[in-house]
Amino acid sequence: MANAEARPTLADVAAHAGVSKSLVSLVMRDEPGAGPETRRRVLQAADQLGYHPDSRARLLRSGRSRLLGVVFGIQHAFHLDLVTALYTAARDRGYELALSAVTPDRDEAEATAGMLQDRCEALIMCGPRTPAAELAKLAARLPVIVLARNVRVTDVIRTADDEGLRQAVEYLNGLGHQRIAHIDGGRAPGAADRRRGYREAMAAHSLDTHNRIIEGGLSEEDGAAAARRLLDEGDRPTAITVFNDRSATGVLDVLTRAGLRVPEDISVVGYDDSHLARLAHINLTTIAQDTTEMTRLAVDRAIARIDGSELTNRALIVAPQLIIRGTTAPPAA
């Protein structure tokens, strides 16, 4: 239990096996260049001593870490989906992830600074709120890939959020809805594009007069508060598009408690297709962001930058997809 005895080193193993350090190094990395008998002896010695290579020394020497830093918000359901997919994407390309969370007590600057210490080869930031100027400074130090936010100063992988809201509005209008409201995301990344998509789609279908944007946010409470305001105001819409699934959950709850049936009395469309939306008891119609594709692109782009490729196309836009579930239906006659 008291693992006080200093950890064995390469040299210890070499001595124990009666070979040179180089051989041990080769064997530990599974590189060719050592005889089978030597290999066996080395592995046995390592096992006996309980040897485990020191990654810091290894990385210091080889100059590479094959480590991608990821900054994400621990409160954001969608970020968690991104992180989940990033692990898979990174592993497929032979990289590891170093996570740094933004929490109520740990802001984005702190989370980012933590990553820079760790000699990550690139930094992937989920929906960062850091000002563009700061991002630019960062990008001068190491490749930075921004996920799910629209900026100009770094590589960006994002969903065509305006298109997403257009799909939602078109679908609802196709069902027969006209009074379609939008509970927005305030100043959150992506919110502006989604608002614009909503407005443009309403205009395209000559529904301008029914335009109704309520200030929301990204949490359940933001959605709930906005829904309450919407109900208070009277002239209830027959359908609501919401900034994200999390906020939509709050909206659904307020509607239900107010005695409204979803979707019979009112339809609701979320955004993200986070795991929340897929839950059987929520079963939310939503606009899916393709996290698999986004994270694959993000990792590929990070690696390309690490490898020093000269790339011009800094923004990669992924198509959203409407996922029809149980919270939408034609308006009551």
Place this chain on the structure above:
Amino acid sequence: MANAEARPTLADVAAHAGVSKSLVSLVMRDEPGAGPETRRRVLQAADQLGYHPDSRARLLRSGRSRLLGVVFGIQHAFHLDLVTALYTAARDRGYELALSAVTPDRDEAEATAGMLQDRCEALIMCGPRTPAAELAKLAARLPVIVLARNVRVTDVIRTADDEGLRQAVEYLNGLGHQRIAHIDGGRAPGAADRRRGYREAMAAHSLDTHNRIIEGGLSEEDGAAAARRLLDEGDRPTAITVFNDRSATGVLDVLTRAGLRVPEDISVVGYDDSHLARLAHINLTTIAQDTTEMTRLAVDRAIARIDGSELTNRALIVAPQLIIRGTTAPPAA
């Protein structure tokens, strides 16, 4: 953008400032032993070159990383609360966190192995499902602290889960409830203790005949499914205690959809006091686990082990606390 130019090193800064590496080293670490003028020159040189110390080399040399590894489930709301609090607790003691997530595509063994590479000085595991024998092996390599699970082979910080359920049952019985059911957590860490606490409390209040344990789990869907079964069976209880808040959310939803009013028709008590429970629109009565205290103890214990203290008391048990919110009331007359 092309940050191809090799990163500046200590030596570069030293040359640029016209001093020795040692001085630069001191200055960069804010250690005493350098003249004010020298200090200024060094800092200026570092700034000009855009120098940032290489933590790998630094740690390699100084032998310490002041890094605590944390393994957690990205799907578990409560783990996210723990991680949030761990960041704060670790920072207070001068340590940093290295996160490794368990995802649907990345099991606990993989998440753990990732941490071992990183030369963390100790490992904190949130509700691990790794068998005790494996945990013991791990603990032979480095100090391991287990949070929120009851095992014998490592240090453990956990809530008195049986006591938590006793509080819930007593409170409900005090309100006048007798038919109190428990939707359990199956094989999840902590589930057995909570079941036992429920049974013992029911017995203590001579409610044995009303004992009713429904198999649940830790997700919303588990709770929803269990609630459906409960409703189908008839002889509805007047109150339900649920394994955790997340599952309770699913329970609430099924009850509401079935036309039952909470708490007028039926009371619900969750567990964890995760942020879910606190949301205005959920407002769930629950048993709080004191994450602040638990993580503080976990970090303290980790550091004590790192420092080689001989400690005997391996299990630290934290008291749970009933948080009364809006999902509980006396049973209908």
Place this chain on the structure above:
DNA sequence: TTGAAAGCGCTAACAG
């Protein structure tokens, strides 16, 4: 207050 030198544990050349 400053500098020179030795090495942390490892990998990468190169010789044998």
Place this chain on the structure above:
DNA sequence: CTGTTAGCGCTTTCAA
């Protein structure tokens, strides 16, 4: 196939 020799970038003695 194997061993020797240099360092990676930094901290840490120890002397000046």
